[in-house]
Amino acid sequence: MDLFEYQGxxxxxxxxxxxxPGGVAETVEESxxxxxxxxxxxxxxxxxxxxxxxxxxxxxxxxxxxxxxxxAQAILGMDIKGHLxxxxxxxxxxxxxxxxxxxxxxxxxxxxxxLMLSAKGGVDIEEVAATDPGAIVRRHIxxxxxxxxxxxxxxxxxxxxxxxxxxxxxxxxxxxxxxxxEGDADLVEINPLILNTAGxxxxxxxxxxxxxxxxxxxxxxxxWAKTVEYDGRERLxxxxxxxxxxxxxxxxxIANGAGxxxxxxxxxxxxxxxxxxxxxxxxxxxxDTMAAALxxxxxxxxxxxxxxxxxxxxxxxxxxxKGILExxxxxxxxxxxxxxxxxxxxxLAREILAPHVSPRLxxxxxxxxxxxxxxxxxxxxxxx
Amino acid sequence: MSIxxxxxxxxxxxxxxxxxxRFHGLRNRDYGTKVVAGVTPGKGGTDxxxxxxxxxxxxAVAVTGATASFVSVPPRFAGDAVxxxxxxxxxxxxxxxxxxxxxxxxxxxxxxxxxxPGTRLLGPNxxxxxxPGKCNIGITSxxxxxxxxxVGIVSRSGTLTYQAIxxxxxxxxxxxTCVGIGxxxxxxxxxxxxxxxxxxxxxxxxxxxxxxxxxxxxxKAAAFIAEHFSKPVVAYIAGQTAPPGKKMGHAGAIxxxxxxxxxxxxxxxxxxxVIVAPNPTAAGEAMVxxxxxxx
Numbered sequence: 001m002d003l004f005e006y007q008g009x010x011x012x013x014x015x016x017x018x019x020x021p022g023g024v025a026e027t028v029e030e031s032x033x034x035x036x037x038x039x040x041x042x043x044x045x046x047x048x049x050x051x052x053x054x055x056x057x058x059x060x061x062x063x064x065x066x067x068x069x070x071x072a073q074a075i076l077g078m079d080i081k082g083h084l085x086x087x088x089x090x091x092x093x094x095x096x097x098x099x100x101x102x103x104x105x106x107x108x109x110x111x112x113x114x115l116m117l118s119a120k121g122g123v124d125i126e127e128v129a130a131t132d133p134g135a136i137v138r139r140h141i142x143x144x145x146x147x148x149x150x151x152x153x154x155x156x157x158x159x160x161x162x163x164x165x166x167x168x169x170x171x172x173x174x175x176x177x178x179x180x181x182e183g184d185a186d187l188v189e190i191n192p193l194i195l196n197t198a199g200x201x202x203x204x205x206x207x208x209x210x211x212x213x214x215x216x217x218x219x220x221x222x223x224w225a226k227t228v229e230y231d232g233r234e235r236l237x238x239x240x241x242x243x244x245x246x247x248x249x250x251x252x253x254i255a256n257g258a259g260x261x262x263x264x265x266x267x268x269x270x271x272x273x274x275x276x277x278x279x280x281x282x283x284x285x286x287x288d289t290m291a292a293a294l295x296x297x298x299x300x301x302x303x304x305x306x307x308x309x310x311x312x313x314x315x316x317x318x319x320x321x322k323g324i325l326e327x328x329x330x331x332x333x334x335x336x337x338x339x340x341x342x343x344x345x346x347x348l349a350r351e352i353l354a355p356h357v358s359p360r361l362x363x364x365x366x367x368x369x370x371x372x373x374x375x376x377x378x379x380x381x382x383x384x
Numbered sequence: 385m386s387i388x389x390x391x392x393x394x395x396x397x398x399x400x401x402x403x404x405x406r407f408h409g410l411r412n413r414d415y416g417t418k419v420v421a422g423v424t425p426g427k428g429g430t431d432x433x434x435x436x437x438x439x440x441x442x443x444a445v446a447v448t449g450a451t452a453s454f455v456s457v458p459p460r461f462a463g464d465a466v467x468x469x470x471x472x473x474x475x476x477x478x479x480x481x482x483x484x485x486x487x488x489x490x491x492x493x494x495x496x497x498x499x500x501p502g503t504r505l506l507g508p509n510x511x512x513x514x515x516p517g518k519c520n521i522g523i524t525s526x527x528x529x530x531x532x533x534x535v536g537i538v539s540r541s542g543t544l545t546y547q548a549i550x551x552x553x554x555x556x557x558x559x560x561t562c563v564g565i566g567x568x569x570x571x572x573x574x575x576x577x578x579x580x581x582x583x584x585x586x587x588x589x590x591x592x593x594x595x596x597x598x599x600x601x602x603x604k605a606a607a608f609i610a611e612h613f614s615k616p617v618v619a620y621i622a623g624q625t626a627p628p629g630k631k632m633g634h635a636g637a638i639x640x641x642x643x644x645x646x647x648x649x650x651x652x653x654x655x656x657x658v659i660v661a662p663n664p665t666a667a668g669e670a671m672v673x674x675x676x677x678x679x
Contacts, residue, residue: 106486108569108636109600111493143490144498184487213635214485216460243633258567258633259541259596262622266646267663269625278626280633313525313546314411343550344525368665 001210004047006089007224008206015179017172017190018202022091031072032065034090040064041093044071048083051124056080061093094204098162099192101125101136102173103207104180113141113180115152115173119160121192135160147177168201169193184214233277233299240292242279249274250378251371252303252335254293256281256310256320264309267367273375276303281310290320291327298334305377306337307370317341317349325356336360336377340370386515386561387536387581387588388476388504389452393519396421396441396450396474398457398465400432405456408480408523409435412454415526417519420448441472454512454521455479462508463488470500478521479507479572486635489570496572505572509634511542511564514549522564524549530558534589534678535671537562538578540571540601540634541622544594544664548620551668552592557675560588567596567634575605579613589678590616592671593653594664597623598637598644606652616674617658620667621646 003011006024013019022038024047025031035042046058053059058080062068068090078085099122107114118136120128128135137159141147152173156166172193180188189207196202215221230238237244243258247265251273255261258280265275277297281289290308297303310320320341328337336359341349353363362377364370395412399405400422410433413419421444422432428439438444441453453469455462455477462481469477489508496503506513512522517531528546530553537552537559539545545564552559563578565571575593582588591613595602602621609617624646626632628639639645654660659674661667 106490106569108598109604111490111497111570113490142494142498143487144494181487184485186486211486213459213483214487217485245630245632247627255543257541257543258637259539259544259594259622260547262541262596262626262632262637263544263547263620263664265626266622266624270662275625278630278632311543311547311550313528313543314523343546344527366665368663 001212001221001225001228002049003206003208003210003224004049004087004227005045005206006047006087008208009089009203011183011208012179012203012206015175015183017175017179018200019206020091020094020202020204022089024087024089025072026087028069028072028076031076031088031090032068035062035068036065038090038092042068042090043093044068044075045089046075046078046080046085047087047089048080048085050081050083053080058085094194095197096194097197098165098195100161100165100169100194101191102169102176102193103187103189104177105187107140110140113143115139115141115155117155117159117173125191147174149174162195164199165195165201168195172201172203184211184218185209186211233296236299237279237296240296242289242293242296243282244296245278246300247275247277248302249276250302250304251374252276252297252300252306254279254281254297254306254308256315260309260311264307264367264371267371268307268375271368271372271375273371273378276300287323287326290323291330294327294331294333298331303335304381305374306333306335307374308337308339309367309370310341312341312343312345316345317343318345318352321349321352325352336362338362338364338370338374338377340364340367385585385587386518387578387585388506388561388563389513389515389519389521391518393452393476394418394420394448394450395452395454395521396423396444396448397454398423398441398469399455400424400435400437401427401430402456406432408456409454412520415520416517417521421450441468441474445472445474450474452476452521453478455481457481459484463492466492466505467495470496470503475502475504477503477505478510478512479505480510480512480522481507482509484508484568486569489568493570493572506563507566507568507572509568510566510571511545513561513563515561516559524562524564528553529562532558533560533587534558534675536560536578536582536585536588536591538575538591539564539594540567540596540636541594544622547664548592548594548668551665552671555672557672560585567636569599569636575601576608579605579608583613583615588615590618590671590674592667593617593619594667595619595621595649596634596637597621597626597632597639597646600643602649603652606656606658609658610656618661618667618670618674619653619658620661620664621649
């Protein structure tokens with residue numbers, strides 16, 4: 001789960017990471033109240049999970065109530081790269097002396113945690129990494145050992161953090177590590193981490209990704225989960241317990257297993273088509289799961305052919321075939337379906353499907369042939 | 385020969401009294417695997433279809449001589465279960481549990497690496513391992529595998545592993561061992577671990593490798609192959625058309641920034657002399673051709 005900035009700052013607050021005084025608002029009047037409470041000058045920031053909101057006009061400084069009202073009016077409801085601004089974060093504007101960068105994440109390659117720290121904050125860190133890699137200090141952390149003050153202070157010095165900010169930055173790094181580990185985050189990032197003209201170090205932004213697998217030990221996440229934005233179909237799929245990702249093509253994909261589903265996308269692409277989605281049924285592939293999958297895909301108007309790709313291991317293909325037929329009785333499928341079943345009892349499955357074969361229900365023996373047939377159906381539609 | 389497991393492997397199933405543990409544990413036994421014990425705290429003294437259940441792995445090992453463990457417990461208990469097996473001296477732990485928090489995984493991976501170097505962890509979130517005709521630990525359907533080698537399979541994906549096994553078996557090409565390393569961010573056993581074991585196994589003549597987007601394990605495997613691997617390798621990478629920033633089912637299958645793309649992995653493998661196939665069927669065909677040439 002990716003947190004909005006204001007949620008990230010709430011998250012930081014729990015671990016004692018300093019931020020500017022402020023609050024979240026969903027209406028213009030609430031924004032003005034928050035600005036008054038934070039004291040002017042106040043900055044009004046659009047809450048969207050997309051980069052470049054400043055350039056898009058989503059961050060404005062207000063010197064008084066009228067300006068706060070005008071800015072909130074302009075920003076709330078704004079569309080930033082397809083993201084609708086529903087909330088703003090309002091905080092006291094900081095007098096920035098220096099901008100730094102700090103983050104913790106898992107380095108999958110080393111199988112260790114990774115601290116990244118830079119005195120060049122406030123800009124796109126990937127760009128810094130590309131143009132001036134030496135400006136980013138990287139330190140691996142063994143999850144069993146954790147961080148210690150000495151190591152953090154060494155990193156702070158190596159990164160060239162200004163002497164007057166070193167103590168404050170090391171404090172933040174210590175707290176941020178706790179937030180990362182105890183908070184079960186996949187990523188915690190502060191960019192910029194600032195030194196203000198009063199000599200204090202604090203987080204001006206918050207980018208936090210939480211590990212959904214750890215939700216069971218964080219009941220406090222429930223409130224943030226409410227604001228996660230899915231499109232309608234993704235929400236429907238989630239409710240049905242399906243692993244679904246919407247894409248923009250015309251072949252609806254249903255497969256069992258993440259790898260096979262990904263592979264099906266690849267093969268459709270290789271024969272000149274494009275997938276409308278990724279959908280992994282999981283291990284089961286029962287009539288219920290299949291019906292749920294068809295229901296989800298049916299709501300996608302871009303879908304002109306549905307490709308069902310199942311490998312039967314423990315789940316036998318004949319059971320899957322029966323499941324498909326039962327699901328088709330429950331859901332009236334708009335687009336023709338191409339089925340490929342392979343593995344345990346595949347022959348039996350083809351026998352079960354044989355009496356039902358029609359131009360709207362095609363059975364193919366291999367993944368490649370099935371993908372070809374699905375793409376042909378799409379192309380025939382275009383020709384008609 | 386086979387890698388990591390063989391006909392002498394004695395398996396304790398942690399979570400044998402649970403739905404999944406029972407289902408797969410008994411299937412593994414039916415396949416011929418020596419499933420000698422189960423462990424469920426509080427259920428010691430009972431049995432599951434004749435397999436004795438113990439309260440702790442330590443007791444199970446002491447009484448039955450178990451050498452490997454099959455962990456099938458819910459995510460919140462998985463870390464403790466893996467560590468318990470390691471502490472009891474089990475040398476090979478297969479963890480099929482999905483949805484384990486990444487912090488737990490990173491923690492027990494490093495604890496094993498530092499404190500229990502004698503224990504190899506396979507998984508989590510993996511289908512397990514099968515050495516056809518000898519030993520099957522996990523959720524793989526044993527029927528599709530063909531004993532006798534000469535191909536070793538290592539894969540990050542479950543169903544694609546089955547697909548690969550099936551394609552080879554149908555052409556009469558058997559397997560020495562098929563290892564599913566799993567789709568999580570911190571797998572206990574990597575491609576390199578498996579490749580090193582296959583290199584040392586005289587019966588394995590070639591390796592079929594199935595990777596997917598995310599992480600850098602395939603790139604590291606490519607470097608290893610170039611330096612240390614003498615046998616032919618065929619590879620397929622799933623997720624060539626996956627968009628960045630979206631987790632494709634597996635927690636580990638995500639392209640972040642410029643890292644972890646299928647293209648980068650395919651290029652690295654091709655450069656290392658690996659035959660890189662565009663899809664699983666082509667990979668199977670390429671492998672069959674190699675085996676036929678080897679005679």
